[in-house]
Amino acid sequence: MKILLMGHPNVGKSVFFNRLTGAKVFESNYPGTTVDFMKGWMRLEGEDVELIDVPGAFSLEPKDRAEEVAVKMLAENRDSVVVCVLDASKIERGLYLALEIIERGYPVVVALNMWDVAEDKNIKIEVEKLEQILGVPVVPTTAISGEGFKELVSKITEAAPVKIEKIIETAGGVSVAASAGEGEGGKSAAVS
Amino acid sequence: MKEKVVKVPLSVDERWDLIERISKQTVEFGARKHTLKDAIAELTVKPLTGIPVAIAVIYGFWSFFVDFAGTLFTDGFMVRLFDEHWLPWLQSVFPGGLGNKFYALMVDAGHLEEGVRVASDNCFEAFGVLTSGLFVVFGVVLWAVLAFYLMFAILEDVGYLPRLAVLVDTVLHKIGLHGYAIVPTFLSLGCNVPGVTATRPLETRKQRFMMMTLLAIFVPCGAQIGIMQDLVPEMMGWIFLTLAIGYLGFGFILNKIVPGKSPEIIMDVPPYQMPTLRNIGRKLWIRTSRFLLVAVPFVLLGCLIVGLMYLTGAMDWLAAVLGPLLMGWFGVPAETVAPLIAGFLRKDLAVGMLGGLMEQGIMTTFQVFTSVILLCIYFPCLATFALMLKEENWKEILGSLASLIAMVFVYGGLIHLVGIMLGVA
Numbered sequence: 001m002k003i004l005l006m007g008h009p010n011v012g013k014s015v016f017f018n019r020l021t022g023a024k025v026f027e028s029n030y031p032g033t034t035v036d037f038m039k040g041w042m043r044l045e046g047e048d049v050e051l052i053d054v055p056g057a058f059s060l061e062p063k064d065r066a067e068e069v070a071v072k073m074l075a076e077n078r079d080s081v082v083v084c085v086l087d088a089s090k091i092e093r094g095l096y097l098a099l100e101i102i103e104r105g106y107p108v109v110v111a112l113n114m115w116d117v118a119e120d121k122n123i124k125i126e127v128e129k130l131e132q133i134l135g136v137p138v139v140p141t142t143a144i145s146g147e148g149f150k151e152l153v154s155k156i157t158e159a160a161p162v163k164i165e166k167i168i169e170t171a172g173g174v175s176v177a178a179s180a181g182e183g184e185g186g187k188s189a190a191v192s
Numbered sequence: 193m194k195e196k197v198v199k200v201p202l203s204v205d206e207r208w209d210l211i212e213r214i215s216k217q218t219v220e221f222g223a224r225k226h227t228l229k230d231a232i233a234e235l236t237v238k239p240l241t242g243i244p245v246a247i248a249v250i251y252g253f254w255s256f257f258v259d260f261a262g263t264l265f266t267d268g269f270m271v272r273l274f275d276e277h278w279l280p281w282l283q284s285v286f287p288g289g290l291g292n293k294f295y296a297l298m299v300d301a302g303h304l305e306e307g308v309r310v311a312s313d314n315c316f317e318a319f320g321v322l323t324s325g326l327f328v329v330f331g332v333v334l335w336a337v338l339a340f341y342l343m344f345a346i347l348e349d350v351g352y353l354p355r356l357a358v359l360v361d362t363v364l365h366k367i368g369l370h371g372y373a374i375v376p377t378f379l380s381l382g383c384n385v386p387g388v389t390a391t392r393p394l395e396t397r398k399q400r401f402m403m404m405t406l407l408a409i410f411v412p413c414g415a416q417i418g419i420m421q422d423l424v425p426e427m428m429g430w431i432f433l434t435l436a437i438g439y440l441g442f443g444f445i446l447n448k449i450v451p452g453k454s455p456e457i458i459m460d461v462p463p464y465q466m467p468t469l470r471n472i473g474r475k476l477w478i479r480t481s482r483f484l485l486v487a488v489p490f491v492l493l494g495c496l497i498v499g500l501m502y503l504t505g506a507m508d509w510l511a512a513v514l515g516p517l518l519m520g521w522f523g524v525p526a527e528t529v530a531p532l533i534a535g536f537l538r539k540d541l542a543v544g545m546l547g548g549l550m551e552q553g554i555m556t557t558f559q560v561f562t563s564v565i566l567l568c569i570y571f572p573c574l575a576t577f578a579l580m581l582k583e584e585n586w587k588e589i590l591g592s593l594a595s596l597i598a599m600v601f602v603y604g605g606l607i608h609l610v611g612i613m614l615g616v617a
Contacts, residue, residue, distance in 0.1 A: 010462040015349075015471050036389070065392055089463075091219060095211045103201045117463050120229060122222030130218040144465050164202065171213045 002050045002077050003042070003156065006070065006101065007085030008094060009056030012113050014038070015143040016085055017053040020153070035069040044156060052077070058093070060100045074101070081159050082106045083152070088118035088125060088140065098134075099164070107159035108136045111152055115140040133170045135162040229464050236352070237461075242359045249352065253343050261335040262421050270331035274315045279323055283311060286322075297499040298322050303552055316423075316547035319502075325495040328419065328544045329487055336418020337483050338476070340382045345475040349467035353378065358461065367440055368447025368454050369402065376403055377439075380411040383483060384576040387411065388583060397588070398452025402443065404580055405592045408572035409599055410439040415487065415540035420564060423547045427561055434565055438603055446595065486575050487538065494537035498530055498545070507533075521601065523608040523617045524563050525554055535567050537574050542567050558616040562607050570600045 021040030038053040057070035086094030137155035141148035288295030299320040312318040315327035361371030380387025515526030535542035611617025
């Protein structure tokens with residue numbers, strides 16, 4: 001098992017990585033590109049598990065080289081648990097990436113990082129409700145001060161793949177207007 | 193009741209629709225409080241207060257760089273260690289002695305004074321692998337790089353850089369660059385290699401090409417700045433001014449002649465954060481160790497190559513061939529050929545060698561100035577060039593090289609011309 005750390009740029013992913021790994025870290029180059037990523041090890045239930053800091057990506061539809069590498073790394077590590085780091089103060093755009101990863105069948109743990117910033121901005125997130133809808137562990141964290149990390153680590157082994165259909169169901173379905181309005185073939189079809 | 197068949201993966205719209213549903217049920221956006229963080233954030237972005245803050249930050253950065261690296265470590269400790277202990281000790285114990293070829297390569301080539309070969313009394317002059325080579329890396333440059341990366345990591349982790357970028361956005365628009373350009377430029381002041389890497393978020397090939405070319409030509413690295421500061425501290429203002437004018441002026445021209453688009457870059461401005469000691473320490477360690485890994489072999493190798501070229505007479509031959517061009521066009525003496533050769537490998541070593549020439553008293557102040565500028569602009573160091581080879585396609589590489597050559601001759605000649613008009617060249 002490996003753990004992939006994924007998230008948007010600027011969500012505190014590198015601080016996250018440093019908090020989770022020990023002293024031995026390697027910066028490696030993704031073969032054939034000039035994109036670098038960090039690799040380290042963390043203790044999980046008495047075992048050393050490899051942790052990879054995947055280059056920041058906004059979505060899995062790559063727009064630059066770093067995102068291309070992120071997508072490739074995800075595909076190459078099918079047996080991984082993905083810790084998806086979100087900026088809690090911009091939770092919606094972070095959820096986009098998280099959903100994409102869930103759709104591809106990876107076990108995911110969602111870290112709502114920058115929890116302190118969200119609090120400053122007076123954004124209230126019902127973590128339990130979110131956890132219930134998504135069906136994956138959701139943990140508020142503040143990487144800078146180290147809050148929430150113990151819980152996060154304990155949740156990694158609980159992560160399991162979730163079917164997106166299940167999430168849509170608990171969230172109350174996808175509105176027909178949105179998908180029908182697309183007007184393109186190959187999209188989900190509403191059957192009466 | 194509608195039954196739905198969901199096709200995975202979802203379409204973009206379906207995914208956003210789902211997110212909206214989830215967020216409606218779980219997230220509540222309260223009225224925003226205006227916090228101290230917000231107040232600081234605004235102060236540093238609005239031009240009226242932001243520009244003085246930026247000047248203060250850069251001044252603080254520079255003062256720390258000079259005082260910590262230059263005055264405290266290099267002048268206060270390392271120069272004494274190397275010149276008063278290391279060099280005399282090596283001169284006394286190393287086999288061979290003055291005139292021996294191996295001794296000349298490794299320790300001290302000495303120099304001629306009225307036909308007599310005399311020993312060097314400082315590590316700038318000695319030119320040996322174990323003297324000048326080690327002195328450049330561990331006596332001067334390591335401290336400069338360390339100081340730079342420490343300050344840079346703090347600015348980075350606090351979140352100041354994107355704000356600086358927003359602040360200079362309007363100015364840089366005038367030359368077809370964007371505020372974001374400040375990030376690779378700033379980073380290049382530490383080392384051009386990560387600077388070139390930082391051009392990746394730029395969207396079009398034109399932007400990346402322009403940025404890389406400008407970085408490679410006009411932005412001196414921390415190692416180079418450290419040793420320049422040690423050698424010619426009184427000239428630093430003029431050096432930076434000359435380079436900045438070149439950067440902006442040449443950027444303006446490149447923007448006009450390079451085909452392609454330069455779309456606006458949307459930048460993410462993260463909130464200010466307290467930096468953590470652990471993160472800064474880790475960054476500092478990774479960057480500094482990586483620097484040493486590249487610098488030590490290249491500097492020592494450069495020392496060896498230049499030493500061998502002196503010994504075999506190749507250097508004198510080159511000086512004789514290129515001398516007229518160097519003197520005629522750029523107004524610098526033929527002896528600068530040696531630093532220019534070394535500069536292909538490492539700029540810090542090259543400037544260090546210039547120091548050796550200065551000690552021998554064969555250059556005027558203006559010639560020193562011109563040589564320092566030439567060393568900055570004539571070629572990126574080998575490590576940077578290798579990275580550019582990877583990042584650019586062959587057309588762009590040729591373009592970069594052509595701009596480089598044109599730039600060196602035009603700008604170098606111009607500086608000479610200004611010198612002639614001022615009567616100092």
